[in-house]
Amino acid sequence: MDTQAAINRAQIITPIEEMIRAKAILAPMSGVTDFPFRMMARKHGCKYAFTEMIDVNGIVYKNRKSFRLLERNPVDDPLAVQLVGQDADKLVHVARLCVEKGFELVDINAGCPARKVVKCGKGSALMKDPVKFARIIRKLVKALSVPVTVKIRSGWEEENLNYLEVVRAAESEGASAVCVHPRTKDKMYKGKPDHEITQKIKMASKIPVFASGNIFTADDAARVLEETGCDAVFVARGALGHPWIFDEIENKLSGTEDDNSMTFEDIKDAIMEHFFLSVGYHGEKMSFKKMYKHITWYLKKKKNLDCIMKEYRKIETLEDLKEFLERLQLREGNKLELLRAQHVSAPTL
Ligand SMILES: Cc1cc2nc3c(=O)[nH]c(=O)nc-3n(C[C@H](O)[C@H](O)[C@H](O)COP(=O)(O)O)c2cc1C
Missing domain, CATH: 1.10.1200 (Non-ribosomal Peptide Synthetase Peptidyl Carrier Protein; Chain A)
Structure with missing residues (x-):
C-alpha cells in the first residue's frame, strides 16, 4: 500500500480500530512471521499482522537482512512493525523510516526474554526500568504520526510483577495500546500465562488491551476474550503449521458452524x-x-x-x-x- 492509500484508510479507520475489529491478530514471531507466513495467515482469515521483531541496530548499522524485514508489499496489509531496542534516539530514527515505508503502527518490544536481547537492555529488560521505558515511549509518540504500542510481559521476575506500573507509564506517555503476554521474563514459555493479569490490566487501562499467551484454538480465543474483556487476542504458536486458526476463530466468534476436519x-x-x-x-x-x-x-x-x-x-x-x-x-x-x-x-x- 502506498503512503497516500495508507493515509486515506487511516482517515476512515485507525490501525487500533482495525486490530480491535480483527479480534485475532498474528503476533510478531522472530524467524517465523516473514512475508510468506503472513500471506498464509491472511489467506486463512488473518486480518491484522505484525512483522518479526526488528532490531534497530540492524537498521542503524545497515544490515542487509534487517533491511529486508522492512520491505513492504501492497498485498501484505495492514501490517504493523515491531522494533526492539533500548536507545530512544535509534528507536525514533528507525521508527521514522518505518513510517516512511508505509507501516501504519510501530510496536515496541518490551517482552522478549532471549538472553542475547535482554543482556543489551532490550526486550523484557525494558520492564526493569519503567522511567527509562516511559522516556522512550514519550520520544516515539512525539516523533511519529502513527500509533505507538507496546508488547510487555507481566514483569521481569515473579517477585516484581510491575506490569501495572509499566502500562501506566506507557499510557501516560501516549502509547495507543498494550499487548500483554502474562508470563514473567524468567518463566520464558513455561507454565500457563496468567490471564487474570490481562484482566487486571484491562480494568486499569484507558487504552485498548490485547492478550497474548496460549491461544491455541478458537475456544481459547473466545475464552480469553470473554474472561479478560480484552480487545483482541494475539495468536502466536497456535498459527504454526495451522494458519487456519484465524478462520476457526472468526467462525467461533460469529457462531458459524465450523468443521475443522481436513484431508x-x-x-x-x-x-x-x-x-x-x-x-x-x-x-x-x-x-x-x-x-x-x-x-x-x-x-x-x-x-x-x-x-x-x-x-x-x-x-x-x-x-x-x-x-x-x-x-x-x-x-x-x-x-x-x-x-x-x-x-x-x-x-x-
Ligand atoms: C518462535 C517465536 C518467536 C517470537 N518472536 C517474538 C517477537 O519477535 N516479538 C515479540 O514480541 N514476541 C515474540 N514471540 C512471543 C509471541 O509473540 C507470543 O507473545 C508468545 O509466544 C505467547 O503466545 P502463544 O502462547 O500464543 O505462543 C515469539 C514467540 C515464538 C514462539
Missing part, C-alpha cells in the same frame, strides 16, 4: 502454497532450509515425524518435494484429520 490433500496443498510463497521471497535454495520448521509444524501430528523429516532433508528440487508429499499421502491415505492447533514448544530465540 492430507489440504495440508499438502498448504505446504506447497507456503513453499511457493517462500521461493518467491527467499529463493528456491534458501526455501528448503527456511521451510524445514514450517513443514515440521504442518506435519506435527504425523507418526514417525523424525523419519519423515530425515527424508525431507534429502530433497533438493520442487519436483522432489511434490513427490515426497505424494509418497506421504499414499502412505497416510487421505483420511480426514481433525486438525486442532496444539501447543508447539517455543524455539530458543
Whole structure:
C-alpha cells in the first residue's frame, strides 16, 4: 500500500480500530512471521499482522537482512512493525523510516526474554526500568504520526510483577495500546500465562488491551476474550503449521458452524502454497532450509515425524518435494484429520 492509500484508510479507520475489529491478530514471531507466513495467515482469515521483531541496530548499522524485514508489499496489509531496542534516539530514527515505508503502527518490544536481547537492555529488560521505558515511549509518540504500542510481559521476575506500573507509564506517555503476554521474563514459555493479569490490566487501562499467551484454538480465543474483556487476542504458536486458526476463530466468534476436519490433500496443498510463497521471497535454495520448521509444524501430528523429516532433508528440487508429499499421502491415505492447533514448544530465540 502506498503512503497516500495508507493515509486515506487511516482517515476512515485507525490501525487500533482495525486490530480491535480483527479480534485475532498474528503476533510478531522472530524467524517465523516473514512475508510468506503472513500471506498464509491472511489467506486463512488473518486480518491484522505484525512483522518479526526488528532490531534497530540492524537498521542503524545497515544490515542487509534487517533491511529486508522492512520491505513492504501492497498485498501484505495492514501490517504493523515491531522494533526492539533500548536507545530512544535509534528507536525514533528507525521508527521514522518505518513510517516512511508505509507501516501504519510501530510496536515496541518490551517482552522478549532471549538472553542475547535482554543482556543489551532490550526486550523484557525494558520492564526493569519503567522511567527509562516511559522516556522512550514519550520520544516515539512525539516523533511519529502513527500509533505507538507496546508488547510487555507481566514483569521481569515473579517477585516484581510491575506490569501495572509499566502500562501506566506507557499510557501516560501516549502509547495507543498494550499487548500483554502474562508470563514473567524468567518463566520464558513455561507454565500457563496468567490471564487474570490481562484482566487486571484491562480494568486499569484507558487504552485498548490485547492478550497474548496460549491461544491455541478458537475456544481459547473466545475464552480469553470473554474472561479478560480484552480487545483482541494475539495468536502466536497456535498459527504454526495451522494458519487456519484465524478462520476457526472468526467462525467461533460469529457462531458459524465450523468443521475443522481436513484431508492430507489440504495440508499438502498448504505446504506447497507456503513453499511457493517462500521461493518467491527467499529463493528456491534458501526455501528448503527456511521451510524445514514450517513443514515440521504442518506435519506435527504425523507418526514417525523424525523419519519423515530425515527424508525431507534429502530433497533438493520442487519436483522432489511434490513427490515426497505424494509418497506421504499414499502412505497416510487421505483420511480426514481433525486438525486442532496444539501447543508447539517455543524455539530458543
Ligand atoms: C518462535 C517465536 C518467536 C517470537 N518472536 C517474538 C517477537 O519477535 N516479538 C515479540 O514480541 N514476541 C515474540 N514471540 C512471543 C509471541 O509473540 C507470543 O507473545 C508468545 O509466544 C505467547 O503466545 P502463544 O502462547 O500464543 O505462543 C515469539 C514467540 C515464538 C514462539
